[in-house]
Amino acid sequence: MTGVPASAAGGSSGAQGAARGAASRRGGADGASGAARPSAVESGKADRADRAADRSAEEQEDGKPARGGKITAAAVNQASVWNVANLLTMLRLLLVPGFVMLMLADGGYDPAWRSFAWAAFAVAMITDLFDGHLARTYNLVTDFGKIADPIADKAIMGAALICLSGLGDLPWWVTGVILGRELGITLLRFLVIRYGVIPASRGGKLKTLTQGVAVGMYVLALTGWLATLRFWVMAVAVVLTVVTGLDYVRQAIVLRRRGIAERRAVLEGSEG
Known part of the structure; x- marks a missing residue:
């Protein structure tokens, strides 16, 4: 039997040993990388978490609340009717009949009762100054407040003017001008609401403040120079009432014309 040369045998065994060494090194490297590589389940979870984070970031960039925050946002946006602003409005409504009773007590000319009415x-x-500010600042605006607030404002002012004119302290034409302006502007706002909202002007706020001061001075049983002063304060209030009323009429006309022009342009564009 012919023998295999020693060099060939040695070379073969050397080659096999090298191959085993390389395989061993590859196995070690694969084992190390396998230990560092996450499992398929963990990779899936990580991918889903990344996709959810991306969706949340996109929603926030688009100005939309994230899915988890929709319930919270809805709860915040829906203010309770029983909030501080609405409670102040309700208090003002309840003060109207109380004011009338105090104003007309003992014939309406007793200085003490007039002081309580004041x-x-x-x-x-x-x-009136605080409830609207609180509602806008702390997001407490409700449908009840939108309706009840202007009613309460006009109710207390109207009650005071009618009582004063009924007692002969204030001419009826002054009461007619102020109440006619208030009711007319309220009706005008409703007529042009389809075209937009007429914002409250600084002149309107000054008018309200002046009216309140003037009526308050008339409610008190003032004499002497204070009685003369309240006459001029009321004169300023009447002038501001008329001027701001005319300005609201001008704004309503402009707003209506602009709204009609915009609608006409939209119709012409759709037909073209």
């Missing part, structure tokens, strides 16, 4: 009127005017 206190009720002053509280109503102060709450």
Whole structure:
């Protein structure tokens, strides 16, 4: 039997040993990388988490709340009717009959009862300043507040003017001008609401403040130079009432014309 040369045998065994060594090194490397590589389940979870984070980021960039925050946002946006702003409005409504009773007590000319009536009127005017500010600042605007607030404003002012004119302290034409302007502007707002909202101007706020001061001075049983002063304050209030009323009419006309022109342009564009 012919023998295999020693060199060939040695070379073969050397080659096999090298191959085993290489395989061993590859196995070690694969084992190390396998230990560092996450499992398929963990990779899937990570991918889903990344996709959810991407969707949340996209929604936030688009100005939309994330899915988890929709319930919270809805709860925040829906203010309760029983909030501080609405409670102040309700208080002002309840003060109207109380004010009338105090104003007309003992024939309506008793200085003490008139002082109590003035206190009720002053509280109503102060709450008028705060309830709207609180509602806008703390997002407490509700449908009830939108309806009840202007009603409460006009109710307390109308009650005071009618009582004063009924007692002979204030001419009826002054009451007619102020109440006619308030009711007319309210009706005008509803007529042009389809075209937009007429914003409250600085002149309107000054008018409201001047009216409150003038009516409050008439509610008190003033004499002497204070009685003369309240006459001029009321004169300024009447002038501001008329001027701001005319300005609201001008704004309503402009707003209506602009709305009609915009609708006409839209119709012409759709037909073209």
